[in-house]
Amino acid sequence: xxKLKLIYVYDAHCSWCFAFSQVIVDIQKKxxxxxxxxxxxxxxxxxxxxxxxxxxxxxxxxxxxxxxxSFTGTTFSEAYLANVKQGDSIRNSEIPANALAVFKxxxxxxTIEYAHxxxxxxxxxALEVDDDQLYVGLAEDFGLDGxxxxxxxxxxxxxxxxRYEFALAKQLEVTGYPQLLVQAGATQFYLIxxxxxxxxxxxxxxxKVLAEITLET
Numbered sequence: 001x002x003k004l005k006l007i008y009v010y011d012a013h014c015s016w017c018f019a020f021s022q023v024i025v026d027i028q029k030k031x032x033x034x035x036x037x038x039x040x041x042x043x044x045x046x047x048x049x050x051x052x053x054x055x056x057x058x059x060x061x062x063x064x065x066x067x068x069x070s071f072t073g074t075t076f077s078e079a080y081l082a083n084v085k086q087g088d089s090i091r092n093s094e095i096p097a098n099a100l101a102v103f104k105x106x107x108x109x110x111t112i113e114y115a116h117x118x119x120x121x122x123x124x125x126a127l128e129v130d131d132d133q134l135y136v137g138l139a140e141d142f143g144l145d146g147x148x149x150x151x152x153x154x155x156x157x158x159x160x161x162x163r164y165e166f167a168l169a170k171q172l173e174v175t176g177y178p179q180l181l182v183q184a185g186a187t188q189f190y191l192i193x194x195x196x197x198x199x200x201x202x203x204x205x206x207x208k209v210l211a212e213i214t215l216e217t
Contacts, residue, residue: 006027013093027203037112039100043165044093182213
């Protein structure tokens with residue numbers, strides 16, 4: 001069977017994606033010989049929606065975090081929750097999307113790991129999304145030159161690549177995050193997760209899709 005593609009549409013600010021990130025890391029480890037993996041930035045907070053937490057986040061955001069912890073066991077650091085309560089942190093999906101576009105130009109096979117690490121920096125370490133050191137430090141963690149990486153994030157080509165991902169997510173009719181699709185052909189897609197899905201359920205869906213594709217071929 002020709003190698004398929006698993007497309008993970010996420011947003012750096014998506015707290016349900018943060019809860020899901022370890023699941024998709026584990027899925028890649030198990031299925032890396034059967035799938036190519038691609039991460040797309042969805043663009044949850046872009047354009048006129050960019051702003052501080054108190055202006056741009058849902059008013060019940062702390063309740064959402066409590067629900068995520070109750071449902072998935074994922075916890076948010078006290079430092080991050082303190083920033084949320086203060087309300088002055090910037091929400092802007094364009095900056096981490098630019099970073100992801102740059103990272104893909106270096107290590108496309110590690111984009112799942114990068115997205116996971118980036119969200120760890122936001123939701124656990126409590127770095128700000130507009131903090132240059134977040135991107136410098138992460139680049140260096142992956143063996144890249146931090147200052148060069150940061151400079152490339154400002155280049156129009158990479159910013160345009162990020163905008164393209166936002167448009168592609170819309171074309172794929174993604175309306176929430178996380179979302180996972182299996183691509184079996186130019187126009188053949190299987191939706192296998194819309195929202196948080198645990199490893200066992202996701203694996204079951206993957207196996208069903210693989211069996212269906214095998215029958216079709």
